[in-house]
Amino acid sequence: MQTKQNSESLDQSAHISEFLSAIKTKSDQLANYFIFSFFAFGLFLATFYDTWQIAVGVGGLLLVAYFSAKMFLADLDFYQYVLSAVLGLFMAQFIYQMHGLFEMHFTAFLSSAILITYQKWKLQIPLLAIVIVHHALFAYLQYSGVDGIYFTQLDHMSLQTFLFHIVLVAAIFSVCGLWAYQFKKYSEMHIDLIFKKKEVENMELKRANYELDHFVYSASHDLRAPLNSMLGLIEIVKDETAEEHTLEYLDALKGNAERLDAFICDILDYSRNLRTDIANDPIVYRELLEEIGKNLKFMGDSSRSVDFITVIRGEEPVFSDRSRLNNILNNVISNAIRYQDASKEKPFVRIEIDILVDKTNIEVSDNGIGIPEEAQPKIYDMFYRASNKTLGSGLGLYIVKEALGRLGGRIRVSSAVGVGTTFYIEIPNRHTDK
Structure with missing residues (x-):
């Protein structure tokens, strides 16, 4: 104070x-x-x-x-x-x-x-x-x-x-x-x-923002329960019918419900980033990437697999906020999978992690569709989507930037249309603060 x-x-x-x-x-x-x-x-x-x-x-x-x-x-x-x-x-x-x-x-x-x-x-x-x-x-x-x-x-x-x-x-x-x-x-x-x-005016604005954030968090949290119930009921109904048009309608309903659920999750992540203090957890990047890989295993086009490559260098102990790190990597990697180029035979996502004494450098690269140069400065804006080829909330990279801001980290992008995209992330190690 x-x-x-x-x-x-x-x-x-x-x-x-x-x-x-x-x-x-x-x-x-x-x-x-x-x-x-x-x-x-x-x-x-x-x-x-x-x-x-x-x-x-x-x-x-x-x-x-x-x-x-x-x-x-x-x-x-x-x-x-x-x-x-x-x-x-x-x-x-x-x-x-x-x-x-x-x-x-x-x-x-x-x-x-x-x-x-x-x-x-x-x-x-x-x-x-x-x-x-x-x-x-x-x-x-x-x-x-x-x-x-x-x-x-x-x-x-x-x-x-x-x-x-x-x-x-x-x-x-x-x-x-x-x-x-x-x-x-x-x-x-x-x-x-x-x-x-x-x-x-700032105090009044902060109070209004707090009340609005509290409402958004509570409403988003409460909305997930009926959505999850709806998704469960859709699966039950699908098991009990073989009618082709009904299954088609149920799949469409399921897809929209899942997108709404993903959007609500993004809102919860954003609100959580603002509301919670920075944690100081021990970080094992290999375990963190394995967990993210399992969660994203069935993401994207089921007819083709994405080669998931990880390279980790350095043995320094790392302490940071595990929840925020998971959120950052999950969003960046899921974007790399989501925006793969269908014309390429071997899509891949490569994650390279260099652990240094005072910081961790992370590169997430892919051979996807790429981001146009004029769109690159705007990809961190709220609700901005660089491509309409996939459906997303437009909050992912905005949340990444906000979370990195809380951790004192940085992010930049290098991309070419038709070649691929690489995100460079720098995160300070907090082990000296423990």
């Missing part, structure tokens, strides 16, 4: 991280547009105030500083703080270019609004620091009589006025920082609500 909760928590954190990463990408794109616009605005001012050296030199250095930080520190968020400082320095550049037109500090407010998109309140700090240092230093130098210092076109600014100005600037930046913080919290809360809603 704890592992499941940790997994869900990690999944939620991953989605939050992915969401914030998307916000970062969009904000970076927006920042690129604005920083180039600021550089272009500096060039625009230079046409009126003849400050080309400042516009190109300072503005160019600011662009280089930002994009260098972004390029060489791509995995860090440091470039965002560089962006904040660069936007503040652009404000200082504009004020200087306009010979102290103090209204240019409004570009700093615009920069503060731009930084909200990153949803990080701390990005307001470098911008605020630049504004405070710039205003304090340049005001002091200008009012001290230093030539060439352009801060304001006012003749005098009292300390009180300066402090009020800084407080208002700090208040505006604080509000923008608060918005950034609230946006981030809202985003995280929104994702959290989505996950909680998804968790409730």
Whole structure:
């Protein structure tokens, strides 16, 4: 239970991280547009105030500083703080270019609004620091009589006025920082609500699936009893009549009942695979194949026999789920028998088993009709049948794939029409878990 909760928590954190990463990408794109616009605005001012050296030199250095930080520190968020400082320095550049037109500090407010998109309140700090240092230093130098210092076109600014100005600037930046913080919290809360809603929906879906699975299992199990009784009665009736048409009808009835019984068995196998835990049984493949061979002995065309070849290599002890292994091999081998090529004189099914320390490799090959290449990716789909030459439920290979998934195994197929089919199965050995 704890592992499941940790997994869900990690999944939620991953989605939050992915969401914030998307916000970062969009904000970076927006920042690129604005920083180039600021550089272009500096060039625009230079046409009126003849400050080309400042516009190109300072503005160019600011662009280089930002994009260098972004390029060489791509995995860090440091470039965002560089962006904040660069936007503040652009404000200082504009004020200087306009010979102290103090209204240019409004570009700093615009920069503060731009930084909200990153949803990080701390990005307001470098911008605020630049504004405070710039205003304090340049005001002091200008009012001290230093030539060439352009801060304001006012003749005098009292300390009180300066402090009020800084407080208002700090208040505006604080509000923008608060918005950034609230946006981030809202985003995280929104994702959290989505996950909680998804968790409730998953619980309801699991409960519905459990109830449906329980109903299917119970109904399928209960249906087998009357079917078996019907098959028994058919045999009794066949023994008591010699009328040709009656026997023909009984054979047809028996065939349909057997197909229905096989379909119900497939449903039970699928349901059992979902409901039961993985067992850790000792496996003797020779005995398992002998049992499967006996069960499939009378399967297929009774007028011709299928050569059943088994090769087992390796003596390593194997532990796995015997019931699931039986189900996997039974389905694959029965398919090999079912889809034999009637035009070939010597049909065969060859099972090769290589037992290794950590896994067992199984090859089941035949010289049957083969599977068309375009159908091969779909043969594991529920109710899909690659050929209409035989009647089957279309669940066999789907159940095989599901069972192998529970065992941690894999399956792949190689087939050519008119040549035959080979299934390659890999099953982990569980003896180390015993």
